[in-house]
Amino acid sequence: MSSTTTGGAGAGEPTRRDFLYIAAVGIGAVGTAAAIWPFISQMNPSADVLALSSIEVDLSNIQTGMSVTVLWRGKPVFVRHRTQAEIDKAVADDKADLPDPATDESRVKKPEWLVMMGVCTHLGCVPLGQQGDYGGWFCPCHGSHYDTSGRIRKGPAPLNLPVPEYAFISDTRIKIG
Known part of the structure; x- marks a missing residue:
């Protein structure tokens, strides 16, 4: 019996799916931080204070x-x-x-x-x-x-x-x- 590999990539090498997953999580994290920043910034003391x-x-x-x-x-x-x-x-x-x-x-x-x-x-x-x-x-x-x-x-x-x-x-x- 011979073993067959599927997809053409070895078991330990990153795939296109891994790249898309990491890119999506990174963009999501940056977007969340950008959305939350105004709420955090508004808690700083104002100029008159x-x-x-x-x-x-x-x-x-x-x-x-x-x-x-x-x-x-x-x-x-x-x-x-x-x-x-x-x-x-x-x-x-x-x-x-x-x-x-x-x-x-x-x-x-x-x-x-x-x-x-x-x-x-x-x-x-x-x-x-x-x-x-x-x-x-x-x-x-x-x-x-x-x-x-x-x-x-x-x-x-x-x-x-x-x-x-x-x-x-x-x-x-x-x-x-």
Whole structure:
């Protein structure tokens, strides 16, 4: 008995059918990716959101003892040029019994500049500056008192005023975000 081969190609060699199968799967994969890409792309942040992701603040116009409030991501950020007395008081209060313990050094990059979110950690009100029992910030809505480093000292707020991500670009400019 003799063996016969059909189709003219050996058992291990690719055939025209194999090529058509691989080409069809490849074209299908590329087509699926092209169809899905707009749906994935629309989830990226828009240009106006990216523009708000960081801001620069000029510090040269802020005199010692003054504060400015800037908006970042739709929320107020307090930038305070602290006096030496405020810095000394904040450092002295590091050893006080704090509800949310944090040293003044851990909250600032340069002692004379305090940068923090201006949103009370109790219910999201905006505290008033240089008021309250500790000379820092006072939230009149529910009576939270913050010290000269923005740490909660008294009242219902559970946490310190948060410090956003920021960096000094130069001696007179910071970038928040």
